[in-house]
Amino acid sequence: MNAPVLRRLPAVLVVDDELRSQEALRRTLEEDFEVFCASSAAEGWEILEMEEATAGVRVVLCDQRMPGTTGVQFLKEVRQRWPDIVRIILSGYSDAEDIISGVNEAGIWQYLLKPWQPEQLLLTLQRAAELWRLQQENQRLSLDLRTAEPALRRRVDSKQEKLRSTFGLAGLVRAPGSPIEPVCDLVARIAPYDLSVMVTGESGTGKEMVARAIHYESSRADKPFITENCGAVPDTLLESELFGYKRGAFTGAVDDRIGLFQQADGGTLFLDEIGETSPAFQVKLLRVLQEGEFRPLGSNKSVSVDVRVIAATNRDLEADVRTGRFREDLYYRLATIPVHVPPLRQRPMDLPLLAGRLLEQSCAALGKPVRGFAEATLARLAAYAWPGNVRELQNEILRLVALADGELLDPELLSPRLLHGPATPLPASDEWTDGLSGNLRQRMDQLERRVLLAAMQRHQGNKSRAANELGLSRVGLRAKLARHGFTEA
Known part of the structure; x- marks a missing residue:
């Protein structure tokens, strides 16, 4: 019997009934993947069954519109038979509603919009293949954990930490065209450098998740990530929490305590609600940031630390x-790189994916096997304004899972505020969208042109500053300007 052929490249199955599109996808992927192509769902199914005996396909990239069935329906069937395969769908703007309604049942990991960009497509497929590999490794580690000796258990914990660090940036859930995408691009660019970062945004938008992504995408990923909510602790306690103290430093200090700065040595310290601290405390914090050392309370010796500080606030610092409420020198020390996280109401395209991710987490936390959302439930979630942002969405989904009796989350389980309309009604008209015409794609192009024009006007034609604001490279900005007919002066 012939020995099986060892596959050197991960395999991907492309299902697309348009042969030109199929060939373009093959050419883009063939250097990094072994590419199998199918012109129909039935042909794709035959390839998957054939490949099953040889460890097979890791990723399926499927077009939404095909004769006889949709991409969503095909991926639902793939999920039932091969749940470990990472599923990606390719579609146009007009297919978004169909995909959203089936995103949970099909277990779609990502969807890409046409026309796709080769670099984005290849990067997405590379991440999908890595996700498949890490899922297999995680399953093996989980099995090992049940029987491992303590020494092996420590090695397993280390590998699981590596898994978390690998997907630090991928933890920021977003759809194509999301306002979070420029944030992710900025995080990827600044994470390798030990610069102080100020993360701003409304409460509940996920500022801590952005800070974690910066940490886990940096060279400090294997070191501690320590958090402190400065707004929840009085100044006197905050100083002892951050800097530590020696025994006898104050009444009740019966033992030495190592502060959070020292615990985070080599890693990252995240200071949430930094805007709530007093000017007196701000002076002490500024000294640590300038000199890289501090004195624990009650000690006459300084302690040197190597810590990257990421601060966050929902205030206008x-x-x-x-007004003098916050020190100017501390502000500029903390805000070397400002990162703004948009509110959930500005990210409607992300809501189905966020809801799906939070549903998985809620089911795991509560131990309830809920399959997904009823279509009417997802529609009500999309219609709500979410003044509490992602945190409010997370709490709502926890509630839904806790109250659910069946496999689907029905709308009658929703909180009254969601059933009876948005808590903060969205405006019926907005100056940015007034006058837009045509289909969704055409309106998005018109809106992009307005955003580009406004950014260039704000920065008086300076492309570098406009590109930085929009999270683009200078070359990328010039390409977009050229596409929309802006000519060089």
Whole structure:
């Protein structure tokens, strides 16, 4: 009997009934993947069954519109038979509603919009193949954990930490065209450098998740990530929490305590709600940031630390600086790189994916096997304004899972505020969308042109500053300007 052929490249199955599109996808992927192509769902199914005996396909990339069935329906069937295969769908804007309604049942990991960009497509497929590999490794580690000796258990914990660090940036859930995409691009660019970062945004938008992504995408990923909510602790306690103290430093200090700065040595310290601290405490924090050392309370010796500080606030700190409530020198020390996280109401395209991710987490936390959302439930979630942002969405889905009796989350389980309309009604008209015409793709192009024009006007034609604001490279900005007919002066 012939020995099996060892596959050197991960395999991907492309299902697309348009042969030109199929060939373009093959050419883009063939250097990094072994590419199998199918012109129909039936042909794709035959390839999967053939490949099953030889460890097979890791990723399926499927077009939404095909004769006889949709991409979503095909991926539902793939999930039932081969749940470990990572499923990606390719579609146009007009297919978004069909995909959203089936995203949970099909277990779609990502969807890409046409026309796709080769670099984005290849990067997405590479991440999908890596996700498949890590899922297999995680399953093996889980099995090992049940029987491992303590020494092996420590090695397994280390590998699981590596798994978390690998997907630090991927933990920021977003759809193509999301306002979070420029944030992710900025995180990827600044993470390798030990610069202080100020993350701003409304409460509940996920500022801590952005901070974690910066940490886990950096060279400090194998070191501690320590958090402190500065707004929840009085100044006197905050100082002892951050800097530590010696025994006898104050009443009740019966033992030495190592502060959070020292615990985070080599890693990252995340200071949430930094805007709530007093000017007196801000002076002490500024000294640590400038000199890289501090004195624990009650000690006469300084302790040196190597810590990257990421701060976050939902306040307008620039206004606080003008009124004297926040020190200007500390603000500029903390805000070397500002990162703004948009509210959930500005990210409607992300809501189905976020809801799906939070549903998985809620089911795991509560131990309830809920399959997904009823279509009407997902529609109500999309219609709500989410003043509490992602945190409010997370709490709502926890509630739904806790109350659910069946496999689907029905709309009658929703909180009254969601059933009876948005808590913060969305405006019926907005100056940015007034006058847009045509189909969704055409309106998105018109809106992009307005955003580009406004950014260039704000920065008086300076492309570098406009590109930085929009999370683009200078070359990328010039390409977009050219596409929309803006000519060089």
